Amino acid sequence: MFIRAYLRASTDDQDANRARKTLQSFAADQGVRIAAFYIENASGTTVDRSELLRLLADASPGDVLLVESVDRLTRLPRPAWEQLRNQIAAVGLQVVALDLPITHAVLKPTGEDGIQEWMLKAISQMFLEFMATFARKDYDTRRERQIQGIEKAKSTGLYRGRQTDQEQRRRIQECLAKGFSVRKTADLLSCSTSTVSRFKREAAALMQSDDQLFIL
Template sequence: MRRIYYGRVSTLDGQTAASQYADAAAQGIAQDDVFIDEGVSGFHVPPSEREQWQHVERDLRKGGVLVVRWLDRISRRYDELHETMQRLMKKGVRVECTLNGMAFDGQETDATRKAIRDAILAFMAAQGEADYRNRREMQARGIALAKEAGKYKGRKHAVDYAEVRAYQAEHGGSVRALAEHFGVGIATISRALKTTNEVNQ
């Protein structure tokens, strides 16, 4: 049975996908079976609109095993995560979480165990959205207090945008190659180069 790893890297904090690639390797999953959406919000971008997730659903249309770090990699919204997981369950997919070893088996036939499985899924989906909203609210409060105190300078870039532009001007390279060179996500490099285009317009 084919095992596929799915990961997602947020647009926040200049995250990279390195830890999730390492997680996949630790699970013995070949790189060809690893799909990671980079620079994608789990709250604002539904799975159906992500390029790599579309590969996952296509490859699991007849069942298989989906490995994720945790369910929030699929979505941080209750409705989206709940609907996506139910769709996978109906296809007979087994979803395994490497963070704590939890598994949700789409091939379960016992009515009681299915009910328990679905109840846990619903709870985890609701908790994921609540955690996200709470964290964003706390961040907003912290920023507001920092602004009032005159200490807020905005979020620090994960990499010096000017350095990225200078490097590309001298050496060239695709967005992905630049991301690997600077050790940041693709979205970060895209923002750095977009800044150049906006300045030149």
């Protein structure tokens, strides 16, 4: 059994690797080992996720797609979720989610006959469908409340938009100035490598702009 763990965080400022130890501990408790990790910062509301697509391309029938929770796999609207679900089924993957215990049975074959195994898979799929729907509902509710909150803040003159984390930027700058790599900086500050890389790009663009102004 080849277990492929998928870890996702929504934004660059979140640590997509956060759940790695949790998944490894779970696998050890089940007596299995994770053979490959696929980690990315991307929205669960789109199927255009490079690491998830790479996982699907790598997978073979009988492999397991392991996630911390169903919402790490999908927050997709219904048509997009059906598309992803069909892709998962087409390559023969079985989804195991830590927050959906009924799916854990996949990791411990019990020698059940064909009918019992079919029923277990059918029930697991039913609960997976429910959790996928709930994940999207939760996303829509959060978005609606966020929009309502912003509108209320605007009406009172309190809304200022998303503020840049100046302290994090300062610490990134210090680490890079000391010669630390992007990966080392991200590890030290518990942020994503894409956050550090974005800061480097912005800093380089600013320096280039300043140089051009000096020449002029």
